[in-house]
Amino acid sequence: MPERTSAVNVYGANEQLPLAPYTSDHSRRWDMLMHYETLEARFSKINNLNHAVAMLSWDDAAVMPPGGGVARAEALATLNGVLHGELSAPEIADLIHATADEPLEAWQRANVREMERSFDAAMAVPADLVTAYSKATSICEQRWRQLRAANDFNGILPLLSEVVNLTRHRAQCLAEAKGLELYDALLDIYEPGLRQADVDPLFRVLLDFLPGCIDSILARQEPAIPIEGPFAEDRQANLGRVMMTRLGFDFEHGRLDVSHHPFCGGVPDDTRITTRYNENNFLESLFGVLHETGHALYEQGLPSLWRTQPVGGSGGMALHESQSLFMEMQVCRSPDFIAFAAPHIRDAFGGGNESAEWSADNLLQHVRKVGRGFIRVDADEATYPMHVILRYELEKALVAGNLDPADIPDAWNEKMQSYLGLDTEGNDADGCMQDVHWFSGAIGYFPTYTLGALAAAQLFKSAMEAIDDLPGLIAHGEFGSLVGWLRHQVHSQGRLLATGPLIEKITGEPLSAQAFKVHLESRYLD
């Protein structure tokens, strides 16, 4: 029992306790500080507002009842408006200018560069457009959840048209401010510095290589033994949590939940990934979780000393996707990982069953199955880029004004026939309505998936060279060295460098499709 002073009758006391002074961050004397420190304080505030947006967005997707949608859209629009006001406060330009004479460390210079980047972007877009865009995308995304299920493209079309229209307005503002092409201005939001001129040749290589590669894989692929469900949701969730923990996900600073479309959200100190469970196929959710865990490890590994500052944030989405695909494709679909995971999988679902369908070999056949399918998120790593290139081409046309949103279903069908030999006519739910991106305003985002795949292959090649017997470690479920290497090379770097220079620094070569091609050939065609 803690020690205490003896009891007193406090009510008879004549003397009152004095009121102690209080202190708060805001009572610091800013005039005594460098301009740089004033900027840091402003961007901490912006970071806190972003925290609110991130958490309300997670809530929206993971737990919000449908009837809360309109109020949530209004709240997010207001928050985005306030954020925009903070990011575009005219004093920021003066403060940034004034830091030129101040003695800053290298990371602080990079921080100022990132501040300037976000200030320029915010100044480029008027506040009423920011609010209109936030509201339109919230509402369209919410309706999409119902209308996709109903395969009702005409129902969502007016909302999508408004989102596309506002996105074009936004692109125009950004393009003028940055001196970029319209679509490049959108790419630049998701992957700073990335241009169509970088993407086109990489995608050209893939368009030349992949169709023949896919044919060859399909020709030699042997069928896996089916594994019959149902697989109870709670067992899938438990297995997912076990694997997350083994890979290094910190549950003191994060969660796993369910949402319509899997994602990694939240903030570095509270990273929230989601999945969805298919009772007939546990591998969908398991590999979804492994993928999002790659994203989450990146967030949780960001440099905590720069936590509230722009330079401490994650890099572009291509780099982010390289971290998820590094885990999912390079590590977890390897024979070594499956050797480690197979007993856990058997414990979860097979009841210790040692028969052929639960063997590591058969599980490997399952996680390496290649096939031409409708759904991007279910696609294997060989056909996935075809899904991305289709979307890249269509969204470029949408932004340029060469494709009317009403014509998306037909254009989609045409490309699917040409790239994957599949007909989506009348099946928009599995065609142009399958992804949340366009409906939530994320136009210019898709190419980062495939750039991430290329980067993942290139980074894994470097990891194999840097870490002794990496396959052996993976086969024993020892991920410490590997995650440590990622922490050191990628996560801890924040935004010191843009994605291109960072990849080149780590791997010694500019980003190319070479490692990815070699990876596909050695995994599927050797």
Next chain:
Amino acid sequence: MPERTSAVNVYGANEQLPLAPYTSDHSRRWDMLMHYETLEARFSKINNLNHAVAMLSWDDAAVMPPGGGVARAEALATLNGVLHGELSAPEIADLIHATADEPLEAWQRANVREMERSFDAAMAVPADLVTAYSKATSICEQRWRQLRAANDFNGILPLLSEVVNLTRHRAQCLAEAKGLELYDALLDIYEPGLRQADVDPLFRVLLDFLPGCIDSILARQEPAIPIEGPFAEDRQANLGRVMMTRLGFDFEHGRLDVSHHPFCGGVPDDTRITTRYNENNFLESLFGVLHETGHALYEQGLPSLWRTQPVGGSGGMALHESQSLFMEMQVCRSPDFIAFAAPHIRDAFGGGNESAEWSADNLLQHVRKVGRGFIRVDADEATYPMHVILRYELEKALVAGNLDPADIPDAWNEKMQSYLGLDTEGNDADGCMQDVHWFSGAIGYFPTYTLGALAAAQLFKSAMEAIDDLPGLIAHGEFGSLVGWLRHQVHSQGRLLATGPLIEKITGEPLSAQAFKVHLESRYLD
């Protein structure tokens, strides 16, 4: 399949789609509007910021991993700072002044009165104190969750002392601005217009009446037959959801979750209640859920036409508590409700068992058990006011500076011995650390619980007079008329009237302890 125009090759097109204009709320010309409408727009924005605070607070209590706490406290402090800035913008005073000449409806006049109230309150407290208070209370509340479990009062004392200190600063600011006593200034936050001078005589009546009443009840109380657990959590949750639905809770606009301390949070369009499950006692969680459902029905029944405006919000916390206790105590602990609920309870846990412990009579004995216990939230309706009066007396002394936070455990023990004959020495977890309120800064809140109990009894008396055969309806699980009466009399009124005048308007009498005394005597001593 939806109709579409025939396919076109969109890529050959030479003409680009024109960029359509966009509109947003912010592009309205405010100079054309009445000053009142400008105020409405400003308070809609404030409402949206409050939405964010409400949801982040729910998240904090219901789902946030512990490691997210520091970042969350920072985010909430920033949001509360932004809110404070919006609420205390100097233009609001001018706008409010200018509405005097504008033709407004009665509800709009009430809305302006509420705006002025919140403006005056915000102006009274400096921004740095608001931020410091927000941060200190977030951190203290988070630590309390761990330290209560560890029975470690000395551990929480520095954080609690800071919360008390900041609360006294806040009270001083508010007291000066409103011309009130320190503690009255805090009461006024939670129940506008309420003063110690109103509370003291009501509590005096209860202090005279209750000890003898409790003795009489205990003397004639017969023991219930124990109902043995365990009661699976999912079955408890299902039963809770069934009962919520029957009472009229709208799951399209709300959720039920788990938290350390049960509460009703969120916003009217997305009302979130929480409970906690005890595997050995399903009645705790069931009646917790019924209680919070009373709060939630109030929130969901607030006037949707005034949704974003202050006048459309809920009234003081005493009125709010009257709605939860109306449901829990007046309705759901009645023999009629138990007659309705017993078969559902047997289905959930008894496996159709018709033996004596599952009978409606025995269940009624359980839900009417009176006893002197340590824990306020587990207390029956007869002893509950003693818990509240104890806290009321201590928190008045804390605010006046007559009680040092370090002396709370001894003062608590002394009062518990005197009011309920129980010793809490060395058991702070079940003593002064049991409630979140002080640790989260809610000082001045406790009396509203007992005022709510008095109001609930007085309102239920009126409902009995207004609705034909109310007991019969309840016994058949028909709550439409009753909830309709509450919607009409209470929920739909928003903040048109303060709690006192509203109770008087509905019941024809000022709030008193009379109906509550009659209720206790007729339920327990007839």
